[in-house]
Structures are given as C-alpha cells and as structure tokens.
Amino acid sequence: MIEAAVEVLIVEDNPQDLELTLRALRRSHLANNIVTVGDGEEALDFLFARGRYAGRNGGEVPKVVFLDLKLPKVDGFEVLRVMRSDPRTKNVPVVVITSSAEERDRMATYDIGANSYVVKPIEFDSFTKTMSDVGFYWLAINRGPAEA
Amino acid sequence: MESIRYRDARPHRVPLERLSVARKGLVLVAIPLLFHLLFVLIVIGLERQHRAQRAIELRQRQIIATAYHVLGLMVDAETGMRGFVLSRNEVFLDPYRYADVEFPKEFAQLVGLARGRDAVLLHDLATSAKTALEFQEWSIREMRSGHETDVIARINRLEGKRRVDTFRAAMRNFLTAEEELARAADRRSKATQSWLYLALSGGLAIDVLLAVMLGLFFTRSIANRLGVVAENTLRVERQEPLAPVLAPGDEIATLDARLHEMAAKIERSRVALEEANGELAAFSYSVSHDLRAPVRAVAGYGRMLEEDYGDRLDGDGKRFLLTIRAEARRMGRLIDDLLAFSKLTRTEVTDAAVDMRSLACEVVEQIRRDPMETAAQFHIGELPTARGDRPMLRQVFTNFISNAVKFSGRMEQPVVEIGGERRNGDNVYWVRDNGVGFDMRYAGKLFGVFQRLHRSDEFEGTGVGLAIVQRVVARHGGRVWAESSPGAGASFFFTLPARTEPEVRS
Numbered sequence: 001m002i003e004a005a006v007e008v009l010i011v012e013d014n015p016q017d018l019e020l021t022l023r024a025l026r027r028s029h030l031a032n033n034i035v036t037v038g039d040g041e042e043a044l045d046f047l048f049a050r051g052r053y054a055g056r057n058g059g060e061v062p063k064v065v066f067l068d069l070k071l072p073k074v075d076g077f078e079v080l081r082v083m084r085s086d087p088r089t090k091n092v093p094v095v096v097i098t099s100s101a102e103e104r105d106r107m108a109t110y111d112i113g114a115n116s117y118v119v120k121p122i123e124f125d126s127f128t129k130t131m132s133d134v135g136f137y138w139l140a141i142n143r144g145p146a147e148a
Numbered sequence: 149m150e151s152i153r154y155r156d157a158r159p160h161r162v163p164l165e166r167l168s169v170a171r172k173g174l175v176l177v178a179i180p181l182l183f184h185l186l187f188v189l190i191v192i193g194l195e196r197q198h199r200a201q202r203a204i205e206l207r208q209r210q211i212i213a214t215a216y217h218v219l220g221l222m223v224d225a226e227t228g229m230r231g232f233v234l235s236r237n238e239v240f241l242d243p244y245r246y247a248d249v250e251f252p253k254e255f256a257q258l259v260g261l262a263r264g265r266d267a268v269l270l271h272d273l274a275t276s277a278k279t280a281l282e283f284q285e286w287s288i289r290e291m292r293s294g295h296e297t298d299v300i301a302r303i304n305r306l307e308g309k310r311r312v313d314t315f316r317a318a319m320r321n322f323l324t325a326e327e328e329l330a331r332a333a334d335r336r337s338k339a340t341q342s343w344l345y346l347a348l349s350g351g352l353a354i355d356v357l358l359a360v361m362l363g364l365f366f367t368r369s370i371a372n373r374l375g376v377v378a379e380n381t382l383r384v385e386r387q388e389p390l391a392p393v394l395a396p397g398d399e400i401a402t403l404d405a406r407l408h409e410m411a412a413k414i415e416r417s418r419v420a421l422e423e424a425n426g427e428l429a430a431f432s433y434s435v436s437h438d439l440r441a442p443v444r445a446v447a448g449y450g451r452m453l454e455e456d457y458g459d460r461l462d463g464d465g466k467r468f469l470l471t472i473r474a475e476a477r478r479m480g481r482l483i484d485d486l487l488a489f490s491k492l493t494r495t496e497v498t499d500a501a502v503d504m505r506s507l508a509c510e511v512v513e514q515i516r517r518d519p520m521e522t523a524a525q526f527h528i529g530e531l532p533t534a535r536g537d538r539p540m541l542r543q544v545f546t547n548f549i550s551n552a553v554k555f556s557g558r559m560e561q562p563v564v565e566i567g568g569e570r571r572n573g574d575n576v577y578w579v580r581d582n583g584v585g586f587d588m589r590y591a592g593k594l595f596g597v598f599q600r601l602h603r604s605d606e607f608e609g610t611g612v613g614l615a616i617v618q619r620v621v622a623r624h625g626g627r628v629w630a631e632s633s634p635g636a637g638a639s640f641f642f643t644l645p646a647r648t649e650p651e652v653r654s
Contacts, residue, residue: 016445023452099440101487122444122480124451124473 007033007139009062011043011079012097013071017120021066021097024131030139035062040074043067044082047089061092064138067114069098069105077108084113091145095134165369166397172369176362183358187351194344201337207261208330212323214258219319221247221254222280226312229284233291233299244284251281262326269322276315283311373400377407384411387418432490439483447476478610485612492619497537504531504577507538508566511545515553524553529567532575534644540620541644547613548579548640554609555602555638556583574626574643585632594630617642 008025012018018036025034037043045051047061065083069076076096083089095116096109106117118134121127138144164175228244231237255277262270287308290299302308373394380390390411394404450473454466461469505528512526534541549564556562559582568577586594586601593599595618600611614628621628621642632638 014441014445016448017441020444020448020452099438099444120440120444122440122447122483123477124444124448127444127448 005033005060006035006062008035008064008066008135009043009046010034010036010066011040011071011076012036012066012068013038014068017068020124020127021131024128025135027128028132028135030132030135039072040076040079043071043079044074047083047092048086059088061089063144064093064095064142066095066097066134069096069100069109077112080109080114081112093138093142093144095138097131097134164365165395167369168397169370169399172366172398176366179362180355180358183354187347187355190347191344191351194340194347198337198340198344201333201340205330205333205337208326208333211258211261211326212330214254214261215319215323215326218251218254218258218277219316221251222277222312222315222319225251225281225284226308229287229308230303233287233296233303236291236296241288244288251277262322266325269318269325272318273315273322276311276318280308280311280315283308369398370400373398373404377404380404380407380411384414387414428490432487435483435487440480443476443479443483447473447480450476482610482612485610485616489612489616489619492540492616492623495540497540497623499535500538502534502536502538502541504534504541504568504575507542508545508549511542511549512564512566514546515550524556524562524564527563527565529565531566531568531577532570532646534575534577534646536624536644537620540623544617544620544642545579547617548642551613551640552579552581552583552638554583555585556581559583570646571643573646575646576641576643578639578641580637580639582637585634585636585638586630587634588632591630591632595628 008030010018010021012021022034022036035046037046042051043065046053046056047065049056067076067079071079076098080094080096083092083094093115094113095118096114097118097120098105099120101119109117116134116138118130121130164172167175224243225247228241228247231240232244234240255274259270259274283302287299287303290296376391376394377400383390384407390408393408394401396402396405450469454469454473458466458469508528508531512528516526545566549566552564553562556564561582563582565580566578567580568575570576584602590601593601595614596611599615600609602609617640618628621644625645626643628640628642630638630640
C-alpha cells in the first residue's frame with residue numbers, strides 16, 4: 001500500500017487557529033496530506049518517528065513545517081533547535097507562524113535557523129489570505145531540499 | 149552592606165583636617181594674624197630696647213665729653229695761674245678767670261650726669277679738684293699780697309703740679325671706667341640692632357613658610373576634597389560609580405556623603421524603573437500573544453458562521469453577527485495600538501536632524517493614497533527643522549493629520565493646514581482642520597490613553613493615537629496642546645526643543 005507523503009506538518013496548540021488555518025488551506029486546495037500536532041513533543045515524536053508515531057517511516061520528512069512558538073511541553077524554539085541539530089531534519093523548511101510581532105522573537109528564531117517568520121493577522125480575511133499565500137508558496141512554488 | 153571605604157583614612161590623621169570648613173577658614177585667617185601680632189610685638193619691643201640703649205650710650209658720650217671739658221678747664225686754670233706767677237701780668241689770668249667761673253658749673257653737671265656711679269671715684273675727683281683749685285686760689289691771692297717768694301718756693305717744690313696731677317689721675321680713672329661703660333653700651337645697642345634685623349628677616353621667612361603651609365593645608369583639606377565632590381556630581385550625572393566616601397569631619401564630607409546617598413537612591417530608582425519596564429515588556433508580550441488569538445478566533449468563527457450558515461439567518465441574526473465581527477476588529481486594533489504605545493516607552497529615542505516639512509509631505513502623500521480620504525485639501529507651510537527620532541516624529545504627524553482628515557471628513561471642503569515656526573526658543577508645529585472640533589472643557593482628556601471625545605458611531609478610533617503623540621513629544625522634551633470649539637475646527641500643537649547643534653560636552 002502506498003502511503004501518500006506528508007506535505008505539511010502543522011504544529012499548533014490552539015484548536016481555533018488550527019481550524020482557521022486548515023480552512024484557509026482547504027480553500028486553496030492545499031490541504032492534502034496535512035498532519036497536525038498540538039505540542040512540541042508530539043511534533044518531535046512525529047518528525048523522528050517515535051512514541052505514538054513509532055511505526056512511521058522515519059526517513060520521510062514533510063515538505064514544510066508550520067511551527068507556532070508558544071506551545072505546551074516543548075516550545076517552538078526548542079523544536080526548531082532540535083530539528084536543526086539533527087541531520088534528518090536539518091534542511092526541512094520551517095515557517096514560524098505566530099501571534100508574536102516581537103522583534104526579539106523574530107531575531108531569535110532566525111538565529112536558530114527559521115526559514116520564514118509570519119505573524120498571524122488578526123482579521124479573518126487577511127488571516128485566510130496569508131495562510132493560503134504561505135501554503136501556496138511553500139507547497140507549490142518553493143522547491144525544498146528533499147524533493148527529487 | 150559593604151563597608152564604607154574612606155578616601156584618606158590614615159591612623160594618624162592631622163586633627164586639623166577633621167575640623168569643619170568654618171573652623172578651617174578660621175585657622176587660615178587666625179594663624180597668620182596671630183603670627184603677625186607676635187611679630188609686631190617682638191619688633192616693637194626690640195625697637196624700644198634699642199632706643200633706650202641708644203639713650204644710655206648718648207649719656208655716656210656726654211659724660212665723657214663733659215669730663216674732658218672739666219679736665220681742660222683745670223689745665224687752663226693751672227696754666228693761667230702759673231703764667232701770672234711767673235710774669236705777674238694779669239693778662240695770664242684770663243683762662244684762670246674763665247675756668248674759675250665754668251669749672252664749678254661743668255663739674256656739677258658731670259656729677260649730675262654720673263649720678264649712681266662709683267662713689268669713691270667721684271669723691272676722689274671732687275677732693276682732688278678742690279685741693280688743686282684751693283692751691284691755685286691761694287697762689288694768686290698770696291702773689292697779689294706780695295708774698296711772691298713763698299708762692300714761687302711752693303710752686304718750685306711742685307706742690308701745684310702734684311695737686312693737678314692727682315686730679316688728672318682721678319679723672320683718668322673716672323674716664324677709664326666711663327669709657328668702658330660706653331663701649332659696653334655700644335655693644336649692647338649693636339646687639340639689639342642685630343636682633344632687630346634678625347627678627348625682621350626671620351619673620352619674613354616664617355611668613356613665607358606659613359603661607360606655603362597654609363596653602364597646602366587649604367589645598368589638602370578644602371580644595372582637593374571639594375574637587376572630589378565636584379567630580380562625584382559629574383559621575384552621578386553620567387551614572388558612573390562614585391569615588392569612595394571622603395573621611396568624615398567637615399561639611400565637604402557631609403556633602404559627599406549626601407551625594408553618595410543620592411546616587412544610591414537614583415540607582416535604586418533606576419533598578420526599580422528597569423524592573424517596571426521589564427514587567428511592562430513581559431505584559432505587552434503576553435498581550436500580543438494571548439489576546440490576539442481569541443480575538444482572531446471570534447472574528448474568524450464569526451466569518452465562518454456567516455459564510456457557511458449566513459443563508460439560514462434572518463435580518464437580526466445577520467446584524468448580530470456583523471456586530472460581533474466589527475467589535476472583534478475593533479478589539480484587534482485596540483490591542484495593536486496599545487502595543488505600539490507601550491513599545492514607545494521601551495524604544496530609545498534617536499537624535500538626528502529631521503526635515504519636518506518633507507516629513508509632513510510624506511505623511512500627507514501616504515494619507516492621500518488612501519481612496520477614502522481624497523476629499524481633503526492640504527496646505528503645508530514652512531516647518532523649522534527639528535532634531536529627534538524620525539520614525540517617531542512621523543507617527544506624530546500621521547496621527548495628527550489622519551485625525552484632522554477624519555474629523556473634517558464631513559465638511560463640504562475639508563481643509564487641513566500644517567505649519568510651524570520658532571517661538572521662544574522652541575520649534576512649534578501645528579495641524580489645523582476645519583472639522584467638527586471639540587469642546588475645550590474636555591481638552592484635558594484628549595491625550596489620555598483610551599480617552600475619546602466622540603462616540604464610536606460618529607467617528608472610528610481607539611483613543612490611543614493622541615496618547616502616542618503625547619508620549620513621543622514628551623520623550624523629545626516637548627509638549628502638546630489643542631485649541632478648538634465645537635464646529636469650528638481644531639488646532640493641535642506640539643513643540644520640540646530647538647537645537648540646531650547636538651549638545652557638546654567637554
């Protein structure tokens with residue numbers, strides 16, 4: 001049986017934000033093969049195929065990770081740091097998607113290797129548009145390191 | 149608590165340095181004064197002594213001169229007498245007659261001057277003079293009476309000469325003693341004069357030495373210590389650590405101690421302020437994170453409800469939904485404005501020359517591009533160049549001008565005038581509109597956070613814009629105010645300190 005490759009890993013603890021994001025991506029028909037996790041630990045479990053994702057093919061990494069910064073257990077900074085230090089996930093594009101417009105958060109995430117930093121717009125329309133733009137760019141336009 | 153270190157804590161400190169400044173001043177004045185007093189007393193004393201000794205010396209010379217005169221008179225009398233005896237010519241008696249009159253007077257004067265001298269000497273002198281004079285008198289009397297041979301025989305037997313020689317010898321003894329006394333008086337007077345010169349030159353030397361020592365004392369105990377305090381005030385201003393506390397004792401040390409207390413207090417306030425700023429930063433961080441999400445959810449779910457179930461809602465339902473979405477939008481803007489406002493406190497204000505006219509033009513262009521606001525006419529006057537933080541000052545113009553545009557939007561021909569001038573050493577700028585204006589009774593509320601003078605359904609707004617303006621201008625060292633009356637438009641003013649050159653500190 002051929003399991004379709006995971007395209008997007010969304011790490012988001014806020015179910016409302018997640019639903020809005022999924023809705024935006026679905027509208028742009030970008031929502032195939034999305035995996036969503038609710039905290040940093042689960043994100044790392046998924047990426048390195050351990051814990052409840054132990055059966056997953058560990059060599060397979062998503063095309064892009066949408067990462068929130070403020071997460072339970074292991075926060076976004078830590079997830080990013082671990083990803084960058086592991087050869088398997090070192091090159092996976094990570095888009096930080098956060099409510100924080102703080103300059104120091106932005107600088108810190110770029111320092112530890114984020115590929116992009118997007119502030120979640122408050123207004124629904126711009127939120128929807130931003131999420132579809134981000135999805136479109138990273139899934140349709142950008143060519144990642146893992147692609148053939 | 150760290151132990152206090154004293155700058156010049158030495159176990160054997162000069163007690164003078166512990167005196168108060170007033171007493172130090174007294175020392176500086178009193179020591180030379182006392183010395184000069186002593187000096188003058190010594191000099192006056194020596195001078196008086198010298199004068200007295202000169203008087204004694206003078207009297208001594210007078211005694212000696214008189215003695216020689218007396219001796220001369222005696223010789224004159226004897227010579228006159230002998231001449232008369234030999235020649236029997238009365239002419240030879242002239243010196244005798246003169247001496248006969250003068251001798252007693254002179255001798256009496258001599259005795260008067262030499263009062264208190266060796267009585268034996270004086271007695272010898274008087275007795276021998278009397279004997280010699282009596283013999284002369286007798287010789288002349290006998291010659292005149294015709295007893296010539298008797299007289300000549302006695303003279304040939306050298307009776308007269310012996311008597312005069314006795315007087316001479318007595319006089320020589322007297323003179324020897326008097327001349328010795330004269331030399332002694334001369335020696336004493338010269339010695340006193342030397343002492344006087346020594347006192348004058350020594351006093352001068354001590355004066356110079358005293359001036360140097362007191363100068364050093366002044367420098368050490370007042371000037372240097374004041375210098376430390378002055379340096380410390382500069383350090384307080386520059387927020388550098390202060391020099392160790394001065395050893396206590398005088399007002400300067402008190403001043404220094406107060407300065408240290410003040411610096412410590414300022415430091416505590418600074419730390420407290422930093423903590424408060426840190427808390428504010430943490431607060432706004434959590435505001436940006438935690439408040440945005442629910443607001444977005446409310447807006448988003450409202451939108452989804454409208455999109456997916458809108459056709460199943462009636463008029464009221466749709467209106468409620470619209471209200472929910474509009475209010476969520478407003479909440480979002482409030483959060484953004486509040487964040488922008490709190491960020492102003494934490495950001496450093498840069499200092500550069502800002503061309504205020506071009507800045508105003510830029511802002512007007514930006515506002516004109518907004519299709520909603522094309523109706524207004526803009527007049528931009530000559531604006532003096534300011535010094536400050538360009539992005540922050542841009543925010544000031546943006547808020548004032550968009551306010552003016554907003555509140556004049558309902559006029560037939562909205563006009564917004566931007567101007568400025570130099571006034572009393574400040575640069576004053578204004579933004580004037582012909583809009584609805586406001587009641588001056590509420591002018592005090594204009595620049596407070598979340599303070600609004602118009603209902604939301606009249607004019608949109610969060611009430612943060614003018615608070616931002618106020619804070620920016622205050623951080624630049626200026627002030628803001630407004631003038632208006634309802635329906636007659638409003639004028640908003642702000643000042644910036646007019647500095648063409650950055651402050652130069654040597």
